[in-house]
Amino acid sequence: MAAMYAVYHGPKGIKAIANRIHRFTQVLAASATAAGHVVENTSFFDTLRIRIGGGLSAADVHACAEASQINLRRIDAQTVGVTLDEAITRAELATLVGIFGGDVAAIDALAAAAAPTTAESAAVPAGLARQSAFLTHPVFNSHHSETEMVRYITQLQNKDLGLINAMIPLGSCTMKLNATTELIPITWPEFSQMHPFAPREQAEGYAHMVRDLEQDLAAITGMDATTVQPNSGAQGEYAGLRAIRAYQKSQGQGHRDVCLVPESAHGTNPASAVMAGLKVVIVKCDERGNLDLADLEAKAVKHADNLSAVMITYPSTFGVFEEGILRAIEIVHGNGGQVYMDGANMNAQVGLTSPGHIGADVCHLNIHKTFAVPHGGGGPGVGPICVKKHLAPFLPGHPELPGAAQRAVGPVSAAPYGSAGVLPVTWSYIKLLGGRGMTEVSKTAILNANYMASRLREHYIVLYTNDKGMCAHEFILDTRPFKKSAGVQALDIAKRLQDYGFHPPTMSWPVPNTIMIEPTESESKDEMDRFCDALIAIRQEIREIEDGAQPLDNNILVNAPHPIAVVSAEKWSRPYSRERAAYPLPYLRERKFWPSVSRIDDAYGDINLMCSCPPLDTYE
Known part of the structure; x- marks a missing residue:
């Protein structure tokens, strides 16, 4: 904007x-x-x-x-x-x-x-007084009428694959439907034009909605209190850890400064712990992606005198429900620590279980994931934290919040309710679905992931499952064997998926050279089948390289994606047809999303850094 x-x-x-x-x-x-x-x-x-x-x-x-x-x-x-x-x-x-x-x-x-x-x-x-020119690029000097502006925006939109085009199966990011009914209220002036520091008597309706939402989120998570002040999931992690530290200090245990973090954790977990003044100790995971309980217990016992907290993502970052979660929580509590649950994967929990039920002391929620606020560039995030009763007095305070607890830690956001402008989305989502509907969401998300995993298991290795061969709401396909057999990496599969009209899944995380898929509850069986058909067709293309039918260095995957400028070029010297490049499956004849550009140098720039700043002597 x-x-x-x-x-x-x-x-x-x-x-x-x-x-x-x-x-x-x-x-x-x-x-x-x-x-x-x-x-x-x-x-x-x-x-x-x-x-x-x-x-x-x-x-x-x-x-x-x-x-x-x-x-x-x-x-x-x-x-x-x-x-x-x-x-x-x-x-x-x-x-x-x-x-x-x-x-x-x-x-x-x-x-x-x-x-x-x-x-x-x-x-x-x-x-x-500024003397130099600014906004000199032609784009800032070309579109100054509504007609030109809407055409420019549409041109950009046409280059951007969104949920209106196809599923976006980003594992761990929960790219679900942001329903129009839920989004409309944030355009109403009663919400969009309310200043965060307006006198409280002018914002009673807004405050009522916030309190209502905080109570709902506490109930959903099995906790006793909530604050929506944090502006992101990472900020929620920080706020939750600060609440833990403040509580421990009030108990004469301010020396507790060790945080146990599984090696499978989101990268923000150890970063947030360090920002909260904690020392991070990494806990191993077993070959199935579960917490190594023996390693957890050994380190909890070793640091018992100084153990502050453990940070656990549930379901795990590997896309499975930790079967040893109750024992893990028992170990940490038994050694004097608090349990912080990363709620990034809450979309698989709502209505089926909850962090509070399991035994966690605090959790954060990504409402831009589980609770339907647009993700990433679509809008600001909110990372509410929900806590048990003993931590409630230590939620972030704010000078503009009435009756803030005297022992509350200071604000983590400039505004008392953080990015309050998007909260009507989540309030609407919860009220429209209700408890039964949100439980159905969790069941469907898990069902969809297991359906896709079962279809793809014949063609790819599904990396982590439980002892019944089931995943949670997402799963990881192991593409590492293809590097040896065909010179193909996860990156090549991701690029080729663009030719099939799909946004690639999460790539090389949490396991390098793999892809992580999360269909969410928003997708129909037809759309999931379409995506599975694309991945199965790509597996056949890899097999052609393995069999020698396509060369290692000039094949349909390493050259992907194939934008229209490439496919329609006068010269074509590739060892496969233009038709196979652009229309590998029949549905693409009617429903084709063209990638705008082909690849240039992939991640070369990320691992070969160049300084584009002026030399230091220019600042003298």
Whole structure:
């Protein structure tokens, strides 16, 4: 959205917006000064700090402003703050001038006298006025009408494979349906235009929704309290570990500073532990992807005097339900530690079990995974943490939260409810599905993963399963043997899947040179079959390389993907037909998503770093 804002307005438009904001701010400053107040900051762009004069107090001004449905910043008994932006109208400016007792009739004269640009304004120090050009790329200087803009956005959309085109089977990322019904409320001004620091009496409905959601999430996770303040799953991990540390300190156990982290953990786990001031000790996993309970117990006993916590992902990062989870929790609790459960894979738990039921003390949730908020570039994440009763007093506090526990740790987010703007999505998801519906979601997600794994097992090695040959909501295909037999790696399979019209699965994680698949509950059997058919066809293409029917260095996989520019090129010298490259299965005749580009150098740039910065001597 920020990028498209810059594309539409371009450098001239953005300068015009900035100049208008500053000109209005100059008018307000001059009006307030003429009315007997003092603008304390002589340098400004869009924000004024005004000390109230004329025998009035800040409370008088606030009362007048609120009567006009305007909130001013509360600084102290005699001072208020005000910030203008591009959305302010001339009528609103006139109302503001009137609130400060200024002469509304003088606005036009003051505007004419104001500096026309920020670069010419005495309120902007000369050294801060930008002289260099910006947004010089043609894209920021080409699309300034609605017609051109919507065509440009559509052009970009056509290059971007989304859920509207095909399933996105990213393992561990839960790329599920973000239903329109759930997304619409976040566009309503009652949610989208609410300032995070608005007076609480103006946000009672919003606060009610947040409390309702926090109670629902606590119930779903089997916990006693929740905060939605963390802005991401990683921030939730950090907040949860801080709560554990604060609790232990309150018990005279502040020396506990060791965190056990399985080697299968998400990378954010050890990073969050270090940020929380903990020392990370890695715990091994067995050949089936489960926690090595003997290693866990040995290290828990070894560090018992200083054990703070263990971080466990359930189901595991390898896509299986840890059969020894109850014993693992017993070991950690028995040695004085707390259990932190990473809720990244909660989509397989809801309604069937819960972190609290299992025995965890704290868990975080990725609501952009399990609870339907768009993932990644689709919107900001939220990583609520849910805790047992003994940890509740140590949830992150905030100056804007009423009755915050005195022992609460400090905020982990600038706003009291974090990325509150997307919370209506999750609230709607829970209310629309209810307990029965969310349980059905978990069952279907697990069923879909096992169905796909069973279809693909004849053609690929499914790396980790339980003793019944079952996975949880995701599974890993071992593609490592193909490197030796055909010179093919997971990367080649991922690229070739683009020719079949699919987004590749998660690649080389948590096991290098494998692919991890998660269908979620959103996909129909037809779509899953289509994806399985593509992978089975690719396996046959690998077999052709193994049998010598295609060369090792110039085959349909190492050359993939095949964009339309390649397939339609005048010359074609590859040892397979254009038709096989572009239409390997019949459904592609009717439903083809063309990749925009072929591969260049894969991960070369990631492992051969080059500094593109100017040399240090240019900073002298």
